Amino acid sequence: MAEKKKGGAARAEELAELCRLDNQLCFAVYSASNLITRLYRPLLEPLGITYPQYLVLLVLWEHSTRTVGELGEALGLDSGTLTPLLKRLEANGIVARKRAPEDERRVLVELTPAGQKLRTRAASVPIEMICKLRLPPEQAVELRDALKRLTRDLRALPEGNEG
Amino acid sequence: MAEKKKGGAARAEELAELCRLDNQLCFAVYSASNLITRLYRPLLEPLGITYPQYLVLLVLWEHSTRTVGELGEALGLDSGTLTPLLKRLEANGIVARKRAPEDERRVLVELTPAGQKLRTRAASVPIEMICKLRLPPEQAVELRDALKRLTRDLRALPEGNEG
DNA sequence: CGCCATTATATGGGGTGCAATGGAATCGCG
DNA sequence: CGCGATTCCATTGCACCCCATATAATGGCG
Numbered sequence: 001m002a003e004k005k006k007g008g009a010a011r012a013e014e015l016a017e018l019c020r021l022d023n024q025l026c027f028a029v030y031s032a033s034n035l036i037t038r039l040y041r042p043l044l045e046p047l048g049i050t051y052p053q054y055l056v057l058l059v060l061w062e063h064s065t066r067t068v069g070e071l072g073e074a075l076g077l078d079s080g081t082l083t084p085l086l087k088r089l090e091a092n093g094i095v096a097r098k099r100a101p102e103d104e105r106r107v108l109v110e111l112t113p114a115g116q117k118l119r120t121r122a123a124s125v126p127i128e129m130i131c132k133l134r135l136p137p138e139q140a141v142e143l144r145d146a147l148k149r150l151t152r153d154l155r156a157l158p159e160g161n162e163g
Numbered sequence: 164m165a166e167k168k169k170g171g172a173a174r175a176e177e178l179a180e181l182c183r184l185d186n187q188l189c190f191a192v193y194s195a196s197n198l199i200t201r202l203y204r205p206l207l208e209p210l211g212i213t214y215p216q217y218l219v220l221l222v223l224w225e226h227s228t229r230t231v232g233e234l235g236e237a238l239g240l241d242s243g244t245l246t247p248l249l250k251r252l253e254a255n256g257i258v259a260r261k262r263a264p265e266d267e268r269r270v271l272v273e274l275t276p277a278g279q280k281l282r283t284r285a286a287s288v289p290i291e292m293i294c295k296l297r298l299p300p301e302q303a304v305e306l307r308d309a310l311k312r313l314t315r316d317l318r319a320l321p322e323g324n325e326g
Numbered sequence: 327c328g329c330c331a332t333t334a335t336a337t338g339g340g341g342t343g344c345a346a347t348g349g350a351a352t353c354g355c356g
Numbered sequence: 357c358g359c360g361a362t363t364c365c366a367t368t369g370c371a372c373c374c375c376a377t378a379t380a381a382t383g384g385c386g
Contacts, residue, residue: 052371084371
């Protein structure tokens, strides 16, 4: 099958292999992400939140007050995604939003008492998720770090250019 | 840092570490997926398609005719996602949809000539993407396979239960 | 002090992603 | 053959996700 000299047919074969979904890293990331979000749903639905909302809360449970921009930086999301999401959290009494007094452009997002309480109720979520994934810890760490490196490197060079 | 006997404080510390975004595999997958979709945009926009639409076309370029169910199986998407997506592809003249004569429940999705032509114009996309990712090939393969194993194992046991 | 560039969110629109539901076609058992 | 169960897709409703653009506040320069 494999030929030393790559004629047109061999090159076409190579291209076809690159195009197969099963061979694509990007599709593997895409479908894993969709699947993971589905796995979170039954864990988070009893708490009345979605996975992206849960991610926002993970940040706030650590810092209690963040601006929209800081949340966006931490999560890799823009204001077009975060603003309506935060409004829903606010409508559900989980966070409060107010303009920063010293800079009226910024919006401070902070936990309400209900949002603080959610932290306790959500304490088991990470462990339950780890159980669901059923990955040996060192494999999970390796996979996580590989993805983090990839994301970090890609964020460094957002525009296409030669190296 | 690490203590043999885990008191309440140590356990709380442990939980806090589990909750940090930087430590979470799931968030690493989530943000990598969002970022990858953003990276595809400038490559696919000139072709007039989105990344999920491109994934559908990758399947059709290999098989030329698939049912909605087969596409959903291959991509891990359901009819609620695929039906409107396929309608948009149809509206753009890239695919045609028709009921299968032998089983009127099924909808056959097939490429139009324009959809076939897109294959040539999109031929450089996988290579451009590989360049963007800047991962050593063996690392990309390793990462891809780890994600594929994860996805495969998770699809096997969709409902939560003890092992 | 006034004006312009910059910064921080908000808004609008298009395109997913998925659960829940509905409806038509087919299957299969009696 | 008849009829309920099943299969397949479409529809609905809600929640992202992001780009482009708008708007308001701030900062800086003359």
